[in-house]
Amino acid sequence: IPRHVGGDEAGGGAWTTLHRALSALLTCLWLVLAITMVRFYMEKGTHKGLYKSIQKTLKFFQTFALLEIVHCLIGIVPTSVIVTGVQVSSRIFMVWLVTHSIKPIQNEESVVLFLVAWTVTEITRYSFYTFSLLDHLPYFIKWARYNFFIILYPIGVVGELLTIYAALPYVKKTGMFSIRLPNKYNVSFDYYYFLLITMASYIPLFPQLYFHMLRQRRKVLHGEVIVEKDD
Numbered sequence: 523i524p525r526h527v528g529g530d531e532a533g534g535g536a537w538t539t540l541h542r543a544l545s546a547l548l549t550c551l552w553l554v555l556a557i558t559m560v561r562f563y564m565e566k567g568t569h570k571g572l573y574k575s576i577q578k579t580l581k582f583f584q585t586f587a588l589l590e591i592v593h594c595l596i597g598i599v600p601t602s603v604i605v606t607g608v609q610v611s612s613r614i615f616m617v618w619l620v621t622h623s624i625k626p627i628q629n630e631e632s633v634v635l636f637l638v639a640w641t642v643t644e645i646t647r648y649s650f651y652t653f654s655l656l657d658h659l660p661y662f663i664k665w666a667r668y669n670f671f672i673i674l675y676p677i678g679v680v681g682e683l684l685t686i687y688a689a690l691p692y693v694k695k696t697g698m699f700s701i702r703l704p705n706k707y708n709v710s711f712d713y714y715y716f717l718l719i720t721m722a723s724y725i726p727l728f729p730q731l732y733f734h735m736l737r738q739r740r741k742v743l744h745g746e747v748i749v750e751k752d753d
């Protein structure tokens with residue numbers, strides 16, 4: 523049980539139970555999403571329409587993940603708020619402001635790339651949390667949690683970047699989410715350039731997440747003592 527949950531102290535028991543239940547529930551929900559995706563592909567033989575068929579569930583899960591930032595802020599989990607904030611906000615951005623809002627890109631292969639990477643990651647991650655909280659963590663789950671990301675993170679990032687890239691012509695043509703001058707507030711905003719800046723921000727930000735996970739890997743799988751500098 524993470525130190526901050528405070529398993530046996532008064533009040534801590536309720537938190538612990540709630541946290542276990544939540545992790546277990548999220549493992550099951552992501553599993554259901556994975557099964558739905560596999561079934562869709564087996565029945566239809568194409569990825570076209572896949573996003574549409576799972577979009578409601580995906581939007582709910584990723585929006586719900588905002589709670590993870592709250593958990594870090596209030597100290598229920600011993601994780602960096604900054605790392606979690608970047609991770610969760612980038613996914614929410616992808617789900618709501620890119621894939622949900624720009625319908626013509628929903629059937630891109632790149633969407634499948636990040637969907638698969640996110641789903642496998644979340645099943646592994648939440649089952650790791652669930653079994654850790656139950657104090658019965660099978661080695662395979664621990665191994666998977668701290669090895670799968672090595673390949674899944676780059677796959678997810680490539681999927682996300684290619685999806686944003688595919689959205690650029692549509693955003694430029696329609697001027698969506700953009701504010702043009704002149705207007706009474708005298709402000710302008712160009713979503714096309716915002717997307718370009720977001721893509722560029724992966725260059726400094728993604729390595730932070732990746733190296734964070736590599737440090738976690740060394741700590742958990744190889745028992746190295748690592749002092750985190752952030753927060």
Ligand SMILES: CCCCCCCCCCCCC[C@@H](O)CC(=O)SCCNC(=O)CCNC(=O)[C@H](O)C(C)(C)COP(=O)(O)OP(=O)(O)OC[C@H]1O[C@@H](n2cnc3c(N)ncnc32)[C@H](O)[C@@H]1OP(=O)(O)O
Nearest residue numbers: 599601606609612615639643651671674675678727728738
């Ligand atoms: C609006 C503009 C937006 C701008 C966007 C800018 C973009 C920036 C680039 C971003 C790139 C992101 C790309 C990404 O979306 C692609 C993918 O995700 S692809 C799939 C692969 N991804 C992954 O593998 C990463 C998955 N994410 C995570 O693992 C976490 O989000 C992360 C915060 C990155 C790391 O998690 P954490 O630090 O918590 O590591 P641990 O799992 O080792 O946990 C540490 C300890 O905390 C305990 N813990 C944490 N959470 C829980 C929980 N919910 N329940 C129970 N316990 C929890 C855990 O047990 C550990 O405890 P202890 O140390 O005591 O063992």
